[in-house]
Amino acid sequence: MATSKTSVHIRNGRLICARQNLVETGDLLVIDGKIAAMGPAGKLAVSNDNIPALDATGKAVLPGMVDMQVHVGEPGEEHKETLATASAAAAAGGITTIITTPDTDPVIDDPALVDFMLRRARDTAIVKVHPSAALTKGQAGKEMTEFGLLKEAGAVAFSSGHRALENSLILRRALTYARDFDSLIIHHAEDPHLAGDGVMNEGENASRLGLPGIPHEAELIMVDRDIRMAALTQSRCHIAQISTAAGVDAVRTAKASGVPVTAGVSINHLSLNEIDIGSYRTFFKLSPPLRLEDDRQALIDGVADGTIDVVISNHNPQNVEAKRHPFAEAESGAIGLETLFSAAMRLVHDDRLSLLDVVRATSDVPARLLGLEAGSLEVGTDADIAIADLNAPWIASEDEFRSRSKNTAFEDARFSGRIVQTLVNGRTVFRDEG
Amino acid sequence: MSTLKTTPFFPHRHLLGIEGLSPQDIAALLDFAEEEIDVSRQVEKKKSVLRGRTQINLFFEASTRTQSSFELAGKRLGADVMNMSVASSSVKKGETLVDTAMTLNAMNPDILVMRHHSAGAAALLAQQVDCSVINAGDGAHEHPTQALLDALTIRRHKGKLARLTVAICGDVLHSRVARSNILLLNAMDARVRVVAPSTLLPAGIERLGVEVYRDMKKGLKDADVVMMLRLQRERMAGAFVPSVREYFRYHGLDAEKLACAKPDALVMHPGPMNRGVEIDPAIADGPNSVIREQVEMGVAVRMAVLEALSQHLPNRGGRS
Numbered sequence: 001m002a003t004s005k006t007s008v009h010i011r012n013g014r015l016i017c018a019r020q021n022l023v024e025t026g027d028l029l030v031i032d033g034k035i036a037a038m039g040p041a042g043k044l045a046v047s048n049d050n051i052p053a054l055d056a057t058g059k060a061v062l063p064g065m066v067d068m069q070v071h072v073g074e075p076g077e078e079h080k081e082t083l084a085t086a087s088a089a090a091a092a093g094g095i096t097t098i099i100t101t102p103d104t105d106p107v108i109d110d111p112a113l114v115d116f117m118l119r120r121a122r123d124t125a126i127v128k129v130h131p132s133a134a135l136t137k138g139q140a141g142k143e144m145t146e147f148g149l150l151k152e153a154g155a156v157a158f159s160s161g162h163r164a165l166e167n168s169l170i171l172r173r174a175l176t177y178a179r180d181f182d183s184l185i186i187h188h189a190e191d192p193h194l195a196g197d198g199v200m201n202e203g204e205n206a207s208r209l210g211l212p213g214i215p216h217e218a219e220l221i222m223v224d225r226d227i228r229m230a231a232l233t234q235s236r237c238h239i240a241q242i243s244t245a246a247g248v249d250a251v252r253t254a255k256a257s258g259v260p261v262t263a264g265v266s267i268n269h270l271s272l273n274e275i276d277i278g279s280y281r282t283f284f285k286l287s288p289p290l291r292l293e294d295d296r297q298a299l300i301d302g303v304a305d306g307t308i309d310v311v312i313s314n315h316n317p318q319n320v321e322a323k324r325h326p327f328a329e330a331e332s333g334a335i336g337l338e339t340l341f342s343a344a345m346r347l348v349h350d351d352r353l354s355l356l357d358v359v360r361a362t363s364d365v366p367a368r369l370l371g372l373e374a375g376s377l378e379v380g381t382d383a384d385i386a387i388a389d390l391n392a393p394w395i396a397s398e399d400e401f402r403s404r405s406k407n408t409a410f411e412d413a414r415f416s417g418r419i420v421q422t423l424v425n426g427r428t429v430f431r432d433e434g
Numbered sequence: 435m436s437t438l439k440t441t442p443f444f445p446h447r448h449l450l451g452i453e454g455l456s457p458q459d460i461a462a463l464l465d466f467a468e469e470e471i472d473v474s475r476q477v478e479k480k481k482s483v484l485r486g487r488t489q490i491n492l493f494f495e496a497s498t499r500t501q502s503s504f505e506l507a508g509k510r511l512g513a514d515v516m517n518m519s520v521a522s523s524s525v526k527k528g529e530t531l532v533d534t535a536m537t538l539n540a541m542n543p544d545i546l547v548m549r550h551h552s553a554g555a556a557a558l559l560a561q562q563v564d565c566s567v568i569n570a571g572d573g574a575h576e577h578p579t580q581a582l583l584d585a586l587t588i589r590r591h592k593g594k595l596a597r598l599t600v601a602i603c604g605d606v607l608h609s610r611v612a613r614s615n616i617l618l619l620n621a622m623d624a625r626v627r628v629v630a631p632s633t634l635l636p637a638g639i640e641r642l643g644v645e646v647y648r649d650m651k652k653g654l655k656d657a658d659v660v661m662m663l664r665l666q667r668e669r670m671a672g673a674f675v676p677s678v679r680e681y682f683r684y685h686g687l688d689a690e691k692l693a694c695a696k697p698d699a700l701v702m703h704p705g706p707m708n709r710g711v712e713i714d715p716a717i718a719d720g721p722n723s724v725i726r727e728q729v730e731m732g733v734a735v736r737m738a739v740l741e742a743l744s745q746h747l748p749n750r751g752g753r754s
Binding site: 136137142143144145146147148149173176177179180233 | 631632633648649671672673674675676677679680683684
């Protein structure tokens with residue numbers, strides 16, 4: 001992680017901050033790695049002439065994004081990704097804080113392993129890294145982990161990874177116990193028995209392809225169960241990913257009645273649908289599966305109205321061997337750190353989301369859910385900043401990805417808008433040379 | 435409970451729980467127990483009030499401490515005491531509790547002391563037999579003699595129960611000791627707090643007249659008495675709390691947490707203790723600890739209860 005703190009005077013950028021509900025052209029002064037002042041362009045009193053200027057004319061200056069669900073291969077699958085490569089990819093995507101998932105090898109279920117992650121991150125990563133720890137020991141779904149000790153060690157949430165916790169009693173106790181530590185539980189809401197051997201959305205397309213399907217209900221049953229559990233325990237439960245329109249409705253209704261439930265969605269599910277699988281393209285095999293276009297539209301609406309709190313990359317690196325299989329046998333998952341922002345900008349250009357919606361769901365809200373001092377341009381906070389050209393056209397190409405794995409769902413995608421510079425504690429960790 | 439022909443100082447035929455006892459009943463038992471302490475401290479530890487009476491200790495759960503305490507109490511009062519433990523009883527062969535009760539009743543005991551793993555078992559027994567029944571613990575429901583001995587211990591140190599702040603800490607969910615103590619201490623006008631992780635608190639506990647804390651340091655602040663509860667081994671590893679080390683860190687009584695209580699706070703534990711789980715060994719043996727004294731008070735309180743109930747003997751003819 002970047003520890004050196006620097007000063008910089010960012011001039012004449014379009015400052016956008018969801019927490020302050022701010023969209024304004026102006027200057028941002030960074031002193032010793034912290035945002036020290038903000039003001040109208042050219043009007044900021046800078047006491048020290050030695051502070052380097054960074055011209056952001058025509059660019060957007062955003063809080064660095066906070067990605068709540070990033071699979072790093074470390075420890076155990078360093079051939080897929082490391083903290084170093086993942087953080088380089090994050091920096092290139094304007095993401096300054098990544099939350100690592102605990103389903104590594106070994107599973108992050110012990111304070112010593114959280115400590116290991118933080119030390120590795122300190123030594124090798126260029127963005128901020130906060131581990132989420134396993135919800136149950138060994139992710140076996142039987143015994144809760146040491147939420148108190150893990151939190152003290154630095155775990156910011158407790159996640160079931162890519163696996164639902166089936167046993168409602170254990171989930172109830174975990175939620176109840178987590179409440180004492182004000183910890184966030186992140187749950188993968190998919191009934192594993194109903195999902196069965198399914199590899200894509202159940203329906204006409206799966207039937208034509210001859211692939212076993214996963215019904216919408218596999219998600220809905222778990223979402224409903226999780227909402228009831230959050231209501232029963234009055235403990236914060238975050239549903240990691242919603243993929244269905246009915247799932248969005250369920251969360252919306254629950255929130256209206258005060259249930260402490262929150263939800264995320266991956267950028268993939270906001271951008272793609274099951275048709276993209278085409279003829280067995282395994283890079284589009286995701287968990288949960290890509291659904292119908294109606295679902296995608298409902299998910300976007302959910303982000304727009306705040307029902308869905310968080311947009312994640314769900315960055316899940318898989319090497320070529322793991323994907324070069326018949327569809328049903330290939331691994332799930334796609335990388336996404338470097339395309340999250342640009343894919344979200346598509347929704348902005350299509351007038352489906354506002355830029356503030358995107359900033360809120362990728363920086364402000366995830367930081368607040370996790371209790372991190374991040375995700376805003378507020379004076380006094382760390383200068384974790386992404387500078388973007390909102391209209392720059394580019395074509396995603398796997399050759400240019402920094403991620404060690406190339407399994408993108410956006411290969412050759414045409415985007416308008418990209419990150420041109422990323423700062424962590426005021427220090428530039430990425431600059432677009434193109 | 436029972437209708438009475440005479441008016442002894444303790445107007446009940448059975449002791450099934452603290453519930454149903456008046457503050458006067460409790461105070462009378464405690465006063466009486468004070469006298470019984472002296473009996474146990476004599477060289478000649480014997481009274482004859484229960485001479486010729488038969489006391490059966492019927493323990494469906496293993497308990498060294500409570501069973502021997504009741505046995506000694508009965509013997510010091512002159513009763514013939516018989517211990518029946520479940521391992522050798524016909525219950526193992528499938529007999530119902532009611533059939534066991536009827537069988538024992540036919541042997542004309544005067545007092546039955548029962549511990550059972552199911553809440554309500556003592557009340558069921560009392561409906562079936564002609565003698566007095568003492569509940570020595572029924573499931574997670576009540577353990578009245580434990581609450582009485584705790585109260586006696588506190589009263590002897592603090593001179594009173596009223597307006598003392600008592601923090602009951604640990605596995606409240608599964609604890610009959612906690613329930614009986616909450617009832618007794620509330621009846622005697624003490625301020626009762628429970629301190630536990632949320633997973634070990636029963637639903638609606640605040641409706642029992644206690645202040646609920648999840649944080650030990652806050653819960654122990656200015657407490658006069660810190661009452662620790664035992665955490666069963668099978669509940670330590672992930673079901674209710676994640677691990678022993680985490681439980682001890684946040685809910686084990688150590689010097690740092692105890693420092694939040696008053697300097698002269700009493701440290702109590704119903705036993706048997708898990709040292710290093712709910713209590714630091716140094717605290718268990720430290721100057722604030724009255725844990726061993728609780729054991730002595732146990733015998734005295736049980737003698738007082740046996741003697742109080744013996745006023746109603748024989749109990750023939752009444753089943754109420």
